[in-house]
Amino acid sequence: MTLSELRYVVAVADARHFGRAAAASHVSQPSLSVAVRKFEEELGVTLFERGRGEVNVTPAGEQIIAQARRVLAEVEQLRSVAVQSQDQLSGPLRLGAIYTIGPYLLPELIPALHERAPNMPLVIDENYTGRLRERLKQGELDAILISLPFEEPGVVTLPLYDEPFMAVLPAAHPLKDKEPLRLEDMADATLLMLGAGHCFRDQVLERCPDCQRTVTADGSTPRNLEGSSLETIRHMVASGMGVTILPCTAVGADRYAQRLLAVRRFQDPAPSRRVALAWRASFPRPEAIEALRRAVLSTPLTCVDFIQPGAG
Numbered sequence: 001m002t003l004s005e006l007r008y009v010v011a012v013a014d015a016r017h018f019g020r021a022a023a024a025s026h027v028s029q030p031s032l033s034v035a036v037r038k039f040e041e042e043l044g045v046t047l048f049e050r051g052r053g054e055v056n057v058t059p060a061g062e063q064i065i066a067q068a069r070r071v072l073a074e075v076e077q078l079r080s081v082a083v084q085s086q087d088q089l090s091g092p093l094r095l096g097a098i099y100t101i102g103p104y105l106l107p108e109l110i111p112a113l114h115e116r117a118p119n120m121p122l123v124i125d126e127n128y129t130g131r132l133r134e135r136l137k138q139g140e141l142d143a144i145l146i147s148l149p150f151e152e153p154g155v156v157t158l159p160l161y162d163e164p165f166m167a168v169l170p171a172a173h174p175l176k177d178k179e180p181l182r183l184e185d186m187a188d189a190t191l192l193m194l195g196a197g198h199c200f201r202d203q204v205l206e207r208c209p210d211c212q213r214t215v216t217a218d219g220s221t222p223r224n225l226e227g228s229s230l231e232t233i234r235h236m237v238a239s240g241m242g243v244t245i246l247p248c249t250a251v252g253a254d255r256y257a258q259r260l261l262a263v264r265r266f267q268d269p270a271p272s273r274r275v276a277l278a279w280r281a282s283f284p285r286p287e288a289i290e291a292l293r294r295a296v297l298s299t300p301l302t303c304v305d306f307i308q309p310g311a312g
Helices: 003-015 018-025 029-043 059-086 102-116 129-137 183-188 199-207 230-238 286-297
Strands: 048-050 055-057 093-098 122-127 143-147 155-170 191-194 225-227 243-247 261-265 272-280
Touching: 003 018, 003 029, 003 055, 003 059, 018 029, 055 059, 093 102, 093 129, 093 286, 102 122, 102 286, 122 129, 129 143, 129 272, 143 199, 155 230, 155 286, 183 243, 191 199, 191 230, 225 230, 230 243, 230 261, 272 286
Parallel strands: 093 122, 093 143, 191 225, 191 243
Antiparallel strands: 048 055, 143 272, 155 243, 155 261, 155 272
8 A cells, every 4th residue: 555546546536537636646547547456455355346337435535535645645744853853944835815805905915925934835726715735734735814703623813904894886787876885776776796605795695684685586686696606796796797896805996997897896884805814733734834924914904904913
């Protein structure tokens, strides 16, 4: 039994396909298949049901693969301990970020972090909160940038900044002249939102239940439309398709701002979200986490309120 075999088994479980697993593992499919078969024969257990189009994990396989993930995570921990004994700010840091944070924070964060830790490049994964949570627990990520609330046993969560929500409207939309603008006012217009699975969508609906509507039989009730990303939604608003609610860092100061878009704040207390950094309590590079925190606090995100140590 080798670590390579463990990695191949986990790759097949993730991809549910031997060809895709081989490509992800940078080996030939015959080599991966032989290694997995050898692993199964050594244990005397069938891990996968092999079909023509897809591979399914057997009940016994689920348990063994879960253990394999833990073993690989511990091996990675050994490597991290070795790095820690030398220089905690040397070597890649695997950072995850949710889709509504990564594109807006990372362009400012990366140069700020490079100044503090030039020998610590980032391996970045943008994903949904649920997927980032699992990858963090499994040791596939070292830290993640998420929006609170977020709780997980064995994981430390550190608030970084509060980010207000803002209304983004077509430049000629009637709501642009309404002051102060209330969150509930957005429910009276065609509202563009992210699809299910995005925590930002859930946060908007939590603060504005009226924004969750169904279409009436005659179509007279304004309906919600969905976009695949905040950028796509902003483009749709600029085209006149409807209005939207965005975190302030995603509003953007591009060519749309003056010609086609109107950006308005909401009346106090303005809706907002709290962005946080999370990492495993056992992660052996606390100096890397601190460098990351300081880099975030140094970024020029002027629309947010940074949280200093000991605050909220």
